[in-house]
Amino acid sequence: MRDSRETSARHAFVTGFPVKHSRSPLIHGHWLKTLGLTGSYTRQEVSPEDFAGFVSRLKNGESGFIGGNVTIPHKENAFRLADRPDLLSEELGASNTLWLEDGKLCATNTDGYGFLANLEAQAPGWDRTDRAVILGAGGASRAIIQAVRDRGVGEIHVVNRTVARARELADRFGPKVHAHAMEALCEVSKGAGLFVNTTSLGMDGEPAPDFDFSPLSAGAVVTDIVYVPLVTPILRQAAEQGFLTVDGLGMLLHQAVPGFEKWFGARPTVDAALRQLILADMEKH
Numbered sequence: 001m002r003d004s005r006e007t008s009a010r011h012a013f014v015t016g017f018p019v020k021h022s023r024s025p026l027i028h029g030h031w032l033k034t035l036g037l038t039g040s041y042t043r044q045e046v047s048p049e050d051f052a053g054f055v056s057r058l059k060n061g062e063s064g065f066i067g068g069n070v071t072i073p074h075k076e077n078a079f080r081l082a083d084r085p086d087l088l089s090e091e092l093g094a095s096n097t098l099w100l101e102d103g104k105l106c107a108t109n110t111d112g113y114g115f116l117a118n119l120e121a122q123a124p125g126w127d128r129t130d131r132a133v134i135l136g137a138g139g140a141s142r143a144i145i146q147a148v149r150d151r152g153v154g155e156i157h158v159v160n161r162t163v164a165r166a167r168e169l170a171d172r173f174g175p176k177v178h179a180h181a182m183e184a185l186c187e188v189s190k191g192a193g194l195f196v197n198t199t200s201l202g203m204d205g206e207p208a209p210d211f212d213f214s215p216l217s218a219g220a221v222v223t224d225i226v227y228v229p230l231v232t233p234i235l236r237q238a239a240e241q242g243f244l245t246v247d248g249l250g251m252l253l254h255q256a257v258p259g260f261e262k263w264f265g266a267r268p269t270v271d272a273a274l275r276q277l278i279l280a281d282m283e284k285h
Helices: 023-033 048-059 075-081 089-091 110-124 137-149 163-172 182-188 235-240 247-256 256-262 272-284
Strands: 011-015 041-047 065-068 097-103 104-108 131-135 157-158 179-183 196-198 222-223 244-246
Touching: 011 023, 011 163, 011 235, 011 256, 023 041, 023 256, 048 104, 048 163, 065 196, 065 256, 075 089, 089 137, 089 256, 104 235, 104 244, 110 131, 110 137, 110 222, 110 244, 110 256, 137 157, 137 163, 137 196, 157 182, 157 247, 163 179, 179 182, 196 247, 222 235, 235 244, 247 256, 247 272
Parallel strands: 011 041, 011 065, 131 157, 131 196, 157 179, 196 222, 222 244
Antiparallel strands: 065 097, 097 104
């Protein structure tokens, strides 16, 4: 860990296209303030055609940044353009966190870390199960499949409307991962201790179908990576059926921790004050 005295005038960013709705500046600004560090974290809207130039300026020191976060649609290009992507990024083919080290641009992906840290905080012991169901096979599901597999869960069942996309993920992440069509959801949920929604079902007031969670094991955890609204239709249904639920906001907060530590030299804490800050911002928008 860097000495915190070296963090003066350090500047980091979040880049995407668009990026104006990112809450990352609120998160990192809160930590800079509470830890008494000098620095900044700002939005940098960069179009896909300008992203390679942005990374080039970052590498040669012209940008003034020491690193930053990368969001849609740049995660795959961030991985490809990094000098030292780590093993997590290599398997995913995508990076969301960049930092300069020894003159080289390093890259990782902290989405899986954020997902697991959120579960640890809200549902300790969740990993005692040997079967998980992951709904959705889009880009958001990759890091979650990887993280759950690496934690040691023996069977991971990916259920998706287009089964071919689920098969692609099973091929990517190995024999513990199995692909299914939506019609198999009830069957593969039998005895599962973890159910994860990685789709946009229920986001921003969109409707979601009715789910029967009764095949899950007693004590199963149901979580949703969507956090607007905080209590999604899927989480509401699961709670009404007596299951422990974990909202997706914590994933957003925890995934930010490793990057902040790389850039500013101090490890921040995800606490109630930070969560309340983001909830208040959500209420305004």
